[in-house]
Amino acid sequence: MSVRNLNYLLAPASVAIVGASSRPGSVGATVLRNIMEGGFTGAVYPVNPKYDELAGLRVWHGVRSLPAAPDLAVICTPPATVATIVRQLGELGTRAAVVLTAGLSREHRQDMLAAARPFVLRLLGPNCVGLLVPRIGLNASFAHTGAQPGKIAFVSQSGALVTGVLDWARAHGIGFSHFVSLGDSADVDFGDLLDYLASDPHTGAILLYMEDVRHARKFMSAARAAARSKPTLVLKSGRVAEGARAAASHTGALAGADDVYDAAFRRAGMLRVLTTEDLFAAVETLGRARPLFGEQVAIMTNGGGPGVMATDALVAGGGSMAQLSPATMARLDQVLPRTWSRGNPVDIIGDAPVERYVQTLEILLADPQAQSILFIHAPTAIVPSEAIAAALAPMIGASSRNVLACWLGAGAVARARALFADAGIPTFGTPEEAVNAHRQIVQFRRNQELLMQVPPAACGGRTADRGAAASLVQQVLAQGRSLLTEPEAKALLAAYGIPVVATGTAAGVEEAVEAARSIGFPVVLKVLSPEITHKSDVGGVALDLDSEAAVRSAAARMLQRVAELRPDARVKGFSVQHMARRPLAQELIIGVTTDPVFGPVILFGQGGVAVEVTADHAVALPPLNVVLARDMISRTRVARLLAGYRNRPPADLDAIVTILMQVSQMVADLPELIELDINPLLADSEGAIVLDARVAVALADKSGSTHDRLAIRPYPRELEQEVAWQGETITLRPIRPEDGAAHLAFAAALSEEDVRNRMFTRVIELQPSQLARFTQIDYDREMAFIASRCGPGGMPETLAVARVVADPDNVDAEFAVTVRSDLKGKGLGTMLMEKLIAYCRHRGTRNIVGETLPANSGMAHLARKLGFSVQRRPDQDTVHLRLPLE
DSSP, X not given: OOOTTHHHHHSOSEEEEETOOOSTTOHHHHHHHXXXXXXXXXXXXXXXXXXXXXTTEXXXXXXXXXXXXXXXXXXXXXXXXXXXXXXXXXXXXXOEEEEOOOOOOHHHHHHHHHHHGGGTOEEEXXXXXXXXXXXXXEEXXXXXXXXXXXXXXXXXXXXXXXXHHHHHHHHTTOEEEEEEEOTTOSSSOHHHHHHHHHTOTTOSEEEEEESOOSOHXXXXXXXXXXXXXXXXXXXXXXXXXXXXXXXXXXXXXXXXXXXXXXXXXXXXXXXXXXXXXXXXXXXXXHHHOOOOOOSEEEEEXXXXXXXXXXXXXXXXXXXXXXXXXXXXXXXXXXXXXXXXXXXXXXXXXXXXXXXXXXXXXXXXXXXXTOOEEEEEEOOOSSSOHHHHHHHHHHHHHHOSSEEEEEEOSSGGGHHHHHHHXXXXXXXXXXXXXXXXXXXXXXXXXXXXXXXXXXOOOOXXXXXXXXXXXXXXXXXXXXXXXXXXXXXXXXHHHHHTTOOBOOEEEESSHHHHHHHHHHHOSSEEEEEEOTTOSOGGGGTOEEEEEOSHHHHHHHHXXXXXXXXXXXXXXXXXXXXXXXXXXXXXXXXXXXXXXXXXXXXXEEEEEEOSTTHHHHOOEEEEOSOOOHHHHHHHHHTSTHHHHHTOBTTBOOOOHHHHHHHHHHHHHHHHHOTTEEEEEEEEEEEETTEEEEXXXXXXXXXXXXXXXXXXXXXXXXXXXXXXXXXXXXXXXXXXXXXXXXXXXXXHHHHHTSOHHHHHHHHSSSOOOOOHHHHHHHHSOXXXXXXXXXXEEEOGGGOEEEEEEXXXXXXXXXXXXXXXXXEOGGGTTSSHHHHHHHHHHHHHHHHTOOEEEEEEOTTOHHHHXXXXXXXXXXXEOTTSSSEEEEEEOO
């Protein structure tokens, strides 16, 4: 991951066009014309040995003859020439190039990258349309039109979409800070550009058109960082499922590639949209949206039909209609005609004067259940639409609620629509468009909440027997097997504290009878065969056997049935398990599959033999915590059944959440785990228990760490360390999201002087987003070590924090250390800094840097003791700290 030299690519002061031409229709001629007509004020160097002059500019016959190194080069020459040109540009001092050339072979591409590497020369493309930076008049592309300046950055993998969107945006008056075609992304990719744009002051929102992701960890790190700072939206092609692949589990068949991309976008805090129009509409809507008080919508309309249309669209899309309070209904009765709808939607009747609009909206804005309001107006001859807009716009502007407007029609409502738009009120032409905008706001806020969520804290808790689990997996692999038997699968789950029914194995019929007698009747009998994935399909499951005779008879019938239907299957015997009689329990599935891009993913949904037919499931990327697990459950239809209905009490959601987190931990601990089905998992008010499980394993890649296959790096437990301090044992460990409450208490215990020394401000109260930012870190790019102990009531207590954030190139890492004010001078800062320095050295970071105020003599003293250089910058009121690690 790198933003190095991207400033030369995205904000160059000079440009060379290698392959510039005058041949009509050629790429070289088009690029030269676009640059000259775009208004770029920097130096422009056409390069081509066939010309002496083009567009009134001197043409240079080769890269080596250029009078100066251009910041950016645009290459549009044949594939065989690209690597040589890149090498010559690097030698000259150029640090960025756009490779428009298509048709590079694998060898050409490798040669091009090898030529650029020694000079850290960044390459956009090959096979791309180019890039536009309207703010500086740069159109380094062969697009048919330019772009207007604006605050939106657009990045696309599709060249055809680039030109289409440029045309569409120009017609709609939409401007851009950057417009980038990635092409084949040999070097610069989504991750690099997200990193750059996240901190770009000229960019207010980031839009992506995506076909695929190739480096999941890099993309997720950059996307989560970008989404924290500005709205980041994605239009992903390929929404149609590719079809269930051959898999050893229901999970493998259910979790399609598009489900996984959805899960990745949600986890990154991004918003996914389905059309180009939605992409740009969502930017405008989110830019004008207020904080979301809730998802309940009240609809106010002057016509019944549009109100019904909006209601249908809202409910069909999973939205919620507000239940207006009795007080609100009473107040509406006083201002509306007797024929009003007396419910939501609130139909104020087509003859409504301006005053009725104002009174109705005022009442709805006062109802706490009307958390968002959708205003719909169809033009009438009674009251000018403009007069209604002029009366309502100030009320909406002064409100803290989200109010979305739909002005039906064209010319008759044009002025009203313009008044609302000028007042910053999201305005739409149809009820469906307005409802879709509400859905986008809701989904975006949900994703942002998940990104920033701080889960509850706890000290201690159940720990897994990782050694036993790893040993079991290695035994299976040593025997040349990839599938665990059912008893082995249940033993693996039990090692992680997941409740399973008592299960035994039997090689033959009489052993099955003996196992049933030992377990206790009633029992379930299942055939054991490595070739049979779904036992029920071949009569390989017998339930509720309550005697030895019943077991003996069922086993004989099962062997005969399997022999008839699957003569190829090797029968290894039977599994015998206790029959769990829980008539009010819901059948669920929890599974794991391995996506080729994002690695392991976790699935939750409605289980049972018809799991693939019901297709009620949600997918998420590990690692999970309580908040993420609960969100996963809430996104399924079966969640409503788990909430209880008729004679069924609510299921124990905490038990289900715990199992999801235990499965997540298993995924992080066992790199050999590639597929898992827990189906069915029975859940009721008494808890949850696994009836059946299937596990597939494979030899792990030994080239990296256990966590390298995960798209999001999990909590690095291996960095935990217990140390003796002041007569007690404390823990030095990475910070966790669960440390939110302890971190609040830690910040509250800091003196005003310590806050000023650490943050250069007197403010000590942390906002929820700041708290989440401090405690929910990306362990791949940022690390925060805390000194922690169990405090009063068994809750964790934070004593000190040392934090380091590396740049994407891992050259410089900026550090900060803070010790609780009443514990300073007791060695905590030194211990944490030594741990932080060792971590950075192991990670390959080149330098640790930091800043402090001149008055903070304690920090300067600690830095000198640890080997930092300490320099007062004459032009700044800060002291610069630096520790080279190479």
